[in-house]
Amino acid sequence: MFPTVDTEEISQVTSLKGKPGACSDERDSSENTQVSESSSTMDLTLNMLFNSLTVVCFALALSVYGAIHNFPPKTSRVSQAVRFFSPDSVVTDWYRGELGNALAAIYLKEVSFVMFYAPWDAESQYVRGEFEKAANILKGRVNFFAINCWSPGSECRNHHTNIYSWPVLISYSVGFNGVLYKGPRNAESIINFLELIMRPLKRISSTEDLVSLLSIYDAVAVGYTPLTETSKYYNVWYKVALESLEFDTIGEICFAVVTSPHLAVDLGVNTLPSARLMMWNETKEYKVNGETQPWNVSSLMHWVLDNFTQPVARIIPLWRKSYNFDKFADGNPMLILFTPLNPLYEQLPSYALMREIAMEYYSCKNKTDPWVLELIKLQRVQRLIYQQKDHFKFCKEFKFKNPVKRVIPHYTKSVISHNNKYPWINSTQKSQKSGLFDMLLKQGLFSKAMESSDDSVLWSSLSLLQECKSQSLPAEKSFYTNYEQCQSFEHKVNNEVEYELESVETTMLPLEDDPLSPENLLQDSVKHSCKLLQFASELELPVAPPPVSGHVAHVFGLACDTNATLYMLAVDSTRNYHFAESLGIDITKKKDRTAVVILDSKQETQYILAEDYNAKSVRDFIYNYTMGTLRRSLRTHVENTSYTHYYESDNTTNKGEPDENEVQIIDLTTRTFRKVVRTPGMVTLVALCRGACGAAAVRAQLHAARLLRACGAPARAARLDALRHDLPWRYAAHHYPAMLVFTADGSGEADSRALPAHVRVSAGALAALALRSLRAPLRFRVRLALCARQRAFIEKRACLKDIREHITTLIGRNLKYWRQTDNEELRNFLLIRLQYLHQASLHLSLLNVTDLKENSEREKLLLQCLDQLSKHWDIDMTALTRNDTFAIEPR
Structure with a gap:
């Protein structure tokens, strides 16, 4: 209970008993008592009602608060799992995530390929179509299963909670663990991987079989395993070949087996079991030696993968570009072959030709084994025989x-x-x-x-x-x-x-x-x-380089003649054409979608093979690069680029007359750069950016160009993405954005000036830089217009003073040239220039601040004098003699 007033006071106010006093002023008088009693009773009643209402409202608020927070949480029901593959698909879809039943069915099949997916994942939705294509091709040979491993509460979701990317593709074989597939997620690569899973070993029955494999594959790993009662050695080697496909998804290493002890002896193997890794230039041998080199899966697989080398490395980018190219970006140049590399074809003649040339390039003349030379010849024969087949x-x-x-x-x-x-x-x-x-x-x-x-x-x-x-x-x-x-x-x-x-x-x-x-x-x-x-x-149809005739450059041992050895790489141009686009190669316009490029990171240059790809053009290309006679290729825009994101950069420029009130920014390319900046009589403000130019640079360009146009100097703005378009060395920038100003007279290469790196990019800085690049007569006209735009008389007076000092400096410089030269023709040219400079100085000295307005007679006379000076400003440089030791200032 909350007390409202004192109990004693309540008893005094509410008591009706008492003896009336003699005077009304007394406390206990009858009049005073009646008034006090009535007022106190009303106040007491109101206070009690107010406090009671407060208590009721507070209790009601507590009840509502508790009722709200005691409700059970509202949750939506999990949507029912639906099929990811159609019911008539050859893929068995365990869309409810029944992992146990799925694995029981998988282990009954000889070879199975399983896709663990999440229905909402975009990559899973893309791979679904490729997965089904592969299933339709290999049905009856491989069993395809799909398991929904995302459905909440499902068996697969409860067992696998640490999957960070979808889908997960695993191949299962009877008696062996699953092999994780890490290759490209397209149908042809999946089919090739499963073909290798079904036949991981090649059986060697003769020396001819071994020679044939060496002529086709980059490396052949041969296991010499006698067939004993348990066949444990063979089983270990079979498992090595199977599990290595997790790292070699396209089968660059051919795993073979020799089970005949007699054939092993003929091949020079006396200790069984043993293994050899036979490559084009060397052979590594694995001998069982107790615990140091045991005959088990992990030791053999690490030995094969660590020692494997190839003349041409096949790069398969899996959304990790830096990871794939990192080991080759150590400063040495790289030769990259872009060509279709469909793994379903037995041989790829374009790739085989590059491998043949690489073996010649890396073969040092004094250290080359005769067998290497014969193997190169054998590979050439094998390639040409394959090209003849229909x-x-x-x-x-x-x-x-x-x-x-x-x-x-x-x-x-x-x-x-x-x-x-x-x-x-x-x-x-x-x-x-x-x-x-x-x-x-x-x-x-x-x-x-x-x-x-x-x-x-x-x-x-x-x-x-x-x-x-x-x-x-x-x-x-x-x-x-x-x-x-x-x-x-x-x-x-x-x-x-x-x-x-x-x-x-x-x-x-x-x-x-x-x-x-x-x-x-x-x-x-x-x-x-x-x-x-x-x-x-x-x-895609199979491609093959055409036969050639005539003299072919000799590339044997060129890798040993220089300190910068080329790395030979091959990239599939069908799936990874965007890499070629980034290098400025439109692969769709190349014959057979095949192109060759050399990247030199130290020199920051690249060279693109201009001719069609064949045995002669590639050898000549490598030889000329080694001799240093190749001309640098400049990257530029690739037309019809569908999947490369950058601002519009087409080959069209604004050919119409520039509007005084409208300034457009021209997007330049390597091909259009020189044409734009060499336009006679035009001031071009160019911004070199890394990607898209920022708002500050664009705004400064527009304001500076508009200001120069308003002052009588024709100007325009342009920009270039330096990440995708290369320029000649003299225009290379060391920082971005780089602001360049070009003024051209049409006689040769455009003269350029660059804004210093420490100067803030602004319209005033660009306009001042453009003024310094203009010829003196035009510069005076622009400065007069700028003086007229000033509002204060003090600023106008200071502006005119600067122009007078500039003209005085030019008079003194040209007078010095006239005194020093002995060439009469040059002296006459300089004398005419001095006359017009003196006239301009005279008119400028008579010009007042109030004359900087339209229809001013004094300003008109000064402008006419500047026009005459402009006609006689250029001096014929052929009039100079070789004995002249001073430089004529062209501006």
């Missing part, structure tokens, strides 16, 4: 039909593998020394062909092999038809090969009923290869 014709004419049942039911034939013609037949010969490439080596075809620079010699020499080699396909390095004809050809080369026929009891199914028979596997392999070829050709 894969599309083969797929079109191949007859896909069921094989006819054999007439002899009990018949076997020992088939020797040549270049993996039948990789599923497990037959290894102890000594296999024959083959097409061995024949080429024996007959000296390589040396004879390489002695001539004409490719036509080698093309004609390869006609003998064309019929047998034309049957190989991109995805399957095999010979599918005319095997008997090619076999008879190889019989002539090697007489040691013999085939035996044996009558052996067999339990094989009839061929038409056995899907795993060699003939049916052959049919399926050819069909799948043609399907891949068709899909690859829909993306």
Whole structure:
């Protein structure tokens, strides 16, 4: 209870008993008592009502506050998960995130490819289409699954809470851990990765197989693993080849295996198991040595990846440009080849040509192994043979039909593998020394062909092999038809090969009923290869450099002749064309979308190959760069750029007459820069910026140009993005934005002046810089107009005083030149100039402040004198003799 008044006072006021006093002035008199009693009662009642109302309102507020904050939180229900892939898709979509059921289904399949996605993620939505394209191509061979790992409360979301980017792509194989896919997220790259997953190892049955692999791949990692009862050595090497695809998604390292101890001995390997990493210029050997070099997956994989080198590095930018190019940006120049690098083709002739040239470039003359020279020749032969093949014709004419049942039911034939013609037949010969490439080596075809620079010699020499080699396909390095004809050809080369026929009891199914028979596997392999070829050709047709004839520059050992060795890089121009655009190359206008550029970071220069890409032009390009005879290429705007963000920079300029009240800023390029700044009689204010120019620079340009136009000097503003457009060295800026003023007379290169870096960019600073660059007569006219624009008489008087002092200085300088020269013609020119300078000085001395207005007779006489001075201001410099030791001030 809240007390309102004293209880004693209440009892006194409310008491009706008492003896009335004798006087009304007394306290207890009857009159005083009645008035006091009535007033006090009213006040007491009001106070009690007010306090009671206050207590009720306070209690009500507390109740409302508690009721509001005691309500349960309002939450929206989680939206029901929907399918990410359509129901009729070949991709099995676990859109509710059932991780356990999904993994149970995945582990039952031989090869599976899984996409963990978030439905709201833009990258997941993009990869969905590419993922489904790959699934349609590889259906029946690889099982594709998709798991929604974002649905709240789902099993996948609860188990995987640390996923920072979507989607996550993992390949699973029976008996092995998953392999994370880190390559480009497009259909062709995914298909190539899964083809490598299905066949991670190449089996070597002869020396010819090894030589063939070395002629195609950058490096061949060979594991010598005997097939024991447990096959543990083979399984470890198989797992190394499988898990290495997480770091080598395009298969630049070819993993091969030799299981025959006899073949291993022939290849010089005596200790098993062991591994060799065979590259173009050296061979690394891995020998098992207890705990220091054990035969396990981690040690072998680190050894292979750490020692792998290649003559031309293939760069696959994955949104991390600095990371991909960082190890090459150490100061040495880089040669970058932009060309289509579709991984579904067996060979890329453009890339193979660059690799061949790189091997020549890096081969020092005194240290080159003879085998390296032979390998270079072999690669050239392999490239030209591949270019002769017509894969599309083969797929079109191949007859896909069921094989006819054999007439002899009990018949076997020992088939020797040549270049993996039948990789599923497990037959290894102890000594296999024959083959097409061995024949080429024996007959000296390589040396004879390489002695001539004409490719036509080698093309004609390869006609003998064309019929047998034309049957190989991109995805399957095999010979599918005319095997008997090619076999008879190889019989002539090697007489040691013999085939035996044996009558052996067999339990094989009839061929038409056995899907795993060699003939049916052959049919399926050819069909799948043609399907891949068709899909690859829909993306882009195969490209190959044309054959050349004539003299070709010699690039052998040039890397050892200079201290600045070129790094050779290759970038896919189809997926990464924006890198070429940043270097000023419009890749869409290049033949076969192929271009070559050399970047020299130390010299801050770049050189672009102007001719079409072929064996001669690239060698000449490298040779001329090494000799220092190349002309620097200037980057400029690329037309029709769709995905490069910068302000408009087209090749058009304002060709109309400039408006006095309107000033437009011209966007310059490398091609239009000289044309604009060399316009006779025009003052051009150019801003060089890193990207878009700031508001302060643009505003200063506009105000300065408008001021100069109002004062009688034709002026305009322009800007140039220095990050995307290169200029000649004399116009290179050391800070941005850089403000340049150009005045040209049309006779040669434009004269330029730069605003100092420490000066604030303003309209007054640019106007003052432009005044210093003008010829003296025009400068006087502009300064007179500026004096007239001043409001105070003191400022006008000071302005006229400065002009008089300037004219006096010019008179004294020209008088000095007239006295020092002995050339009569020059003395006459200087005398005429001095006469008009004296007249201008006289008219200026008579000019008053009040004469700086329109229709002033004195100002008109001064301007007429300046016009005459302008006509006789320029002096013919050919009149100067070689004995003149002083410099004539042109301004």
